[in-house]
Amino acid sequence: MSRDSFSLRINGEYRKLEAYPMERLLDVLRERFGLTGTKEGCGEGECGACSVLINGELVNSCLVPIAQANGTEIVTIEGVADGEELHPAQKAFLQCGGAQCGMCTPGMIVATVHLLEKHPKPTIEQIREGLNGNLCRCTGYMRIFEAVEKAASLGTSR
Amino acid sequence: MRSNPAEYEFVSPSNLAGALDLLHREPGAWQPVAGGTEIMVQYSAGRLGARRLLNLWNLRELKEIVESNDSLRIGGGCTFTQLRERSAVQNHFPLLVTAAAWTGGIANQNRATIAGNIVNASPAADSPPVLLAYEAELELISATGTRRIPYSDFHLSYKKTVLQPNELLLAIHLPKRFAGWFSYAQKTGARNAQAISKVCIAGVGKLRGNRVKALNIGIGAVAPTPLRLRKTEQILLGSPLTQKTMSEAVQALESEISPIEDIRSSVAYRRQVAANLLEDLLSSFSASEQAG
Secondary structure: OOOEEEEEEEOOEEEEEEEOOOOEHHHHHHHHOOOOOOOOOOOOOOOOOOEEEEOOEEEEHHHOEHHHHOOOEEEOHHHOOEOOEOOHHHHHHHHHOOOOOOOOHHHHHHHHHHHHHHOOOOOHHHHHHHOOOOOOOOOOOHHHHHHHHHHHHHOOOO | OOOOHHHOEEEOOOOHHHHHHHHHHOOOOOEEEOOOOOHHHHHHOOOOOOOEEEEOOOOHHHOOEEEOOOEEEEEOOOEHHHHHHOHHHHHHOHHHHHHHHHOOOHHHHOOOEHHHHHHOOOOOOOHHHHHHHOOOEEEEEEOOEEEEEEHHHOEEEOOEEOOOOOOEEEEEEEEOOOOOOEEEEEEEOOOOOOOOOOEEEEEEEEEEOOEEEEEEEEEEOOOOOOEEOHHHHHHHEOOEOOHHHHHHHHHHHHHHOOOOOEOOEOHHHHHHHHHHHHHHHHHHHHHHHHHO
């Protein structure tokens, strides 16, 4: 099979690449563009470590072939902050200690950004549901939920 | 072992006609892929047999939800997120919203499509019991035309369906005639969130007096295919809901289902839970009359 040309916008920058159409978005982000904040956990859409936004929608990038991301706008954990100014979700995870080993944290924060876009003042039920595709094996989740509540109180405006 | 992307062909037709044309010219040669929540899992694990893949994700023709006076037409490419968010689905088919919310986490619901859930033909899928209860019809399309069949005729045996190699599932039609009906859906899984069902059940019904005037029940993960519990329904139709009729219904259920043991559950567990879920459904059904 041959490679095709794809173009997409990643964290605000237009990018072009030649790739096999079945290369996973996760691998393209990490290996072609060095965006290693997006982690591979399970590789089967269960754990959310590879969460990114495509056109504002939360997805598991391990399940997206690059051909399906052609022409889209991608936001990874590296694109969540506004320059040096952290996103409220990032500030809140820091303040609340919503991370231990850190493997799930980029995905948790991207899922939080998505949740707050849909529900700026989420209920605890909405928080639990919004993050239910993101598994954490360290924290027991309570500090993560606190961080999301804190992020909501900080506001999503940058 | 991870798959090598160089070994896979993945074509993206610009419209539905292009996709159907490929399927027509080489029936069976192409594996359709929509949101990828099933196929990409197999691919990532190196278990995907198909090497020639057909991208349906970008086809607008599959993504529409159209409401008419007497029915709702849901394009096969609609995601579970779309189903959850559309008021027409919420208003007329609330169990479909419930099942959509059960299916995976939010990221999966943003990609997984209703047609994918159906044609993948897993007996444990969450939307089929609901679609059986609501008497859904499927609109199948090929380069030579379309046909409509009751969803209850779609599954033939484990992972075998009437879908032909040159066909796609274009749309799901739901009749808008369940307003005011009792409705119930429940699932058991290893975890509340994004777990594949051990057993899932959905039912809609109507009582007159205390007698059962109508009852449709679909159940998943207890047979080689999603199952409409017709014998169980038959036992109850025209009868009052009493301890006696309900226990006869549970006996009928036990004769209709044929669960297997797998990684998620044992036969005995599935039989017990299926009976419990039916009892809970019928108790709620009975209570709905007293409440209403």
